[in-house]
Amino acid sequence: MSGRPNTRLSDLFGLAGWSKGELARLVNRQAAAMGHPQLATDTSRVRRWIDMGEIPRDPVPRVLAALFTERLGRVVTIEDLGLVRHGRAGKRQGDGIEEHPDGVPWAPERTAAVLTEFTGMDLMLNRRGLVGAGAALAAGSTLSSAMHDWLHTDPVLRADGPALDDPLHADPAGFDRYEAAPIGSEEVAELERSVEVFRAWDAARGGGLQRKAVVGQLNEVGGMLAYRHPPHLQRRLWGVAANLAVLAGWMSHDVGLEPTAQKYFVIAAHAAREGGDRPRAGEALSRAARQMVHLGRPDDALDLMKLAQSGGGERLQPRTKAMFHTIEAWAQAAMGKGQAMRRTLGQAEDLFVADRGDGEPLDWMQTFKAEDLYGMQALAYRTLAEFDPDAAVHAQHFADRALALRVDGRERSKIFDHLSMASACFIADDPEQADRYARLALMSMGANSSRRTWDRLRQMYRLTAEYAGYPKIHELREEIRLALPKPRSKGANSAQA
DSSP: OOSSOOHHHHHHHHHHTOOHHHHHHHHHHHHHHTTOTTOOOOHHHHHHHHHSOOOOOTTHHHHHHHHHHHHHTSOOOTTTTTOOTTTTSOBOTTTTOBOOTTOOSOOGGGHHHHHHHHHHHHHHHHHHTOOOOOOOOOOHHHHHHHHHHHHTSOOOOGGGSOOOSSTTOOOOOSSSOOOOOOOOHHHHHHHHHHHHHHHHHHHHHOSTTTHHHHHHHHHHHHHHTTSOOOHHHHHHHHHHHHHHHHHHHHHHHHTTOHHHHHHHHHHHHHHHHHTTOHHHHHHHHHHHHHHHHHTTOHHHHHHHHHHHHHHTOTTOOHHHHHHHHHHHHHHHHHTTOHHHHHHHHHHHHHHHHHOOSOSOOOGGGTTOOHHHHHHHHHHHHHHHTTTOGGGHHHHHHHHHHHHHHOOSSOHHHHHHHHHHHHHHHHHTTOHHHHHHHHHHHHHHHTTOOOHHHHHHHHHHHHHGGGGTTSHHHHHHHHHHHHHSOOOSSTTOOOOOO
């Protein structure tokens, strides 16, 4: 017992709207349903948890996590509740305790447990039809400051660490725990191939259709990581976990589950570092940066990109650096910094051309091709055109180059290119061409589950107002109004490009 209030638990308790007595009764009822009928909690114990910082014994933290997850309609972990022992729940500066409100970084041995608990809670939300939203995003500066020292230290693989009393078992971390047995290289290879399948599905149809399958697979991998495999297999498993966590985060972002997406990106960075792959950890953070730009927080995105670039280490390949620069440029464009954006895009081009493929190929970089470079350049210039209309012609040029190369079935990227082109045409006072590209995008969006494409369409729709008197554009506006899904919540449309 710390003697200080548990502010995390207190804040979530206030959001839930329970009384302390009501929460005690719910804990007893939920514990019995989970196979712990002997548990007896009362109001005074709940008061000690909240007001005195007492951490209850297992299974109470997991019971509380389940209750708050269901009540709030978003994943709530025991870390979120501040109920982790051994000083891992967060510390405040000045009194020997340093607070990380987002719950990172956690101790290395906790990564598999956090991963399994979070995915288990996410799956529970899926099963019960709850909406995984309503949490606040951590700022990019908060994430980067919390993870800076952690990411810049040498990773220590759990497989290389000291043996525990029971090396083939870890404490249950959440629900839907996969009861795994030790696996071999063939099983790991199958998991690696499944990542490629999931990536292709996501790129073709958007994140909504297969997100649950990815989260479920990640949950199983978390269970496998509870066992001590030979070091080479453990590293590959961490790599699978990192890839799946990035994909789960990207799919969550694609369907508007922003706080959930952010947590998956952080989990991915942890998993990559556990596997000794600092470039992959940096790429995971770059995904969080892209999310920040999309949500209108480019300054936070730049904070994250600094960490991604420096934390990636010396093993960053030129093409990875090029991709990082395109994200940085998009953030600069969203802030109206045209000169900085152009300089950064120039660096991205130079790095992309300099990549001769000499290094070991990275499976997670195989989708960043020339068309993706052009597509990001188009997006950056289209975003800058909101501040400087002369940038629109450059956006058209790069969007056209990207579309000429889009032949690999990544329909979502093609939709984004069409929308970049349409928006640039409107800004460049070419409504006839804008109408053509907007309709091409609209034709494909009905078969795609990406809400980000609708966010980007709304941004383009705003540009049509000036041309509403044109018969074709008037018809286009009506078609878009009919096609647009209803807003998810007040202020839900926060896309900036």
